Amino acid sequence: MISLQTLANRPKSTMQIHETRPSNLPLTIPTLSRRATVKRTTGETDIQVAIDLDGTGKCLVDTGLPFLDHMLHQLASHGLIDLEITAKGDLHIDGHHTNEDVGITLGQALSQALGDRKGISRFGHFIAPLDEALVQVTLDFSGRPHLSYGLEIPTPLVGTYDTQLVREFFVAIVNHSQMTLHIRQLDGINSHHIIEATFKAFARAIRMATEVDPRRAHLIPSSKGVI
Numbered sequence: 456m457i458s459l460q461t462l463a464n465r466p467k468s469t470m471q472i473h474e475t476r477p478s479n480l481p482l483t484i485p486t487l488s489r490r491a492t493v494k495r496t497t498g499e500t501d502i503q504v505a506i507d508l509d510g511t512g513k514c515l516v517d518t519g520l521p522f523l524d525h526m527l528h529q530l531a532s533h534g535l536i537d538l539e540i541t542a543k544g545d546l547h548i549d550g551h552h553t554n555e556d557v558g559i560t561l562g563q564a565l566s567q568a569l570g571d572r573k574g575i576s577r578f579g580h581f582i583a584p585l586d587e588a589l590v591q592v593t594l595d596f597s598g599r600p601h602l603s604y605g606l607e608i609p610t611p612l613v614g615t616y617d618t619q620l621v622r623e624f625f626v627a628i629v630n631h632s633q634m635t636l637h638i639r640q641l642d643g644i645n646s647h648h649i650i651e652a653t654f655k656a657f658a659r660a661i662r663m664a665t666e667v668d669p670r671r672a673h674l675i676p677s678s679k680g681v682i
C-alpha cells in the first residue's frame with residue numbers, strides 16, 4: 456500500500472498545465488482562455504452573453520426579468536464564473552421568449568468557452584440547501600442533451616416570474632450546451648428557496664465539471680476520445 460508520505464514525495468510530473476504557463480502572464484490568468492461572447496438576435500429577443508469560466512463570480516446582468524437576474528447572480532457567484540448578459544425581449548407579451556433565449560444564448564456561450572472539453576473533469580454534482588429546501592444537481596458535459604427535471608414548485612409565480620419558466624430555462628441551456636442534467640428536489644416548501652437552491656447546486660456542479668483535471672489536462676475526457 457502506498458503511504459501518504461510516499462505520495463507527497465512523488466515528483467509533480469502531472470502538473471504540467473501550470474508549468475506551461477507563459478511567464479509573462481500574471482498568475483490570476485489561467486493558461487487556458489475559457490471565454491466566449493455570443494450575440495443572438497431574433498424577432499422576439501436581442502441577447503448578448505459574455506462568459507469567463509475562470510472568473511471570480513463577477514456578474515453584470517440585465518434581462519428585464521428581475522428574478523432571473525437574481526438566479527444568474529447565483530450561477531456566477533457560486534460557479535466562480537464571470538457573466539455579462541444583456542437582454543432586450545418582448546416582455547410586453549410575457550417573459551417566456553426572453554427567459555428561453557437567455558438560456559439558449561448562455562448554453563451556446565458555455566459550450567464555446569469549453570471548446571473541445573479537453574482537460575475538464577466533465578462530471579459535476581452538488582446538493583445545495585437553502586433553509587428548508589434541498590436540491591441535488593448532477594451533470595455531465597457529455598455532448599448528449601438530456602434533462603430530468605424533478606422540481607415541484609408550489610406556486611405559479613415568484614415575484615413577477617412565472618415558475619414554469621424554470622424548466623424552460625434548463626431545457627434551453629441543456630440543448631445548447633449539450634449537457635446531461637438531472638435535477639432532484641429532495642425537500643422544500645418555499646418556491647423562491649427551491650429555485651434558488653437549484654441554481655446554487657447547478658453553479659457548484661458546473662464549477663466541478665469545468666475544473667481542469669491536472670492528471671489529464673491535455674486529454675479529452677472520454678474513452679471514445681471525442682465528446
Ligand SMILES: [Mn+2]
Pocket residue numbers: 525647651
Ligand atoms: Mn433569493
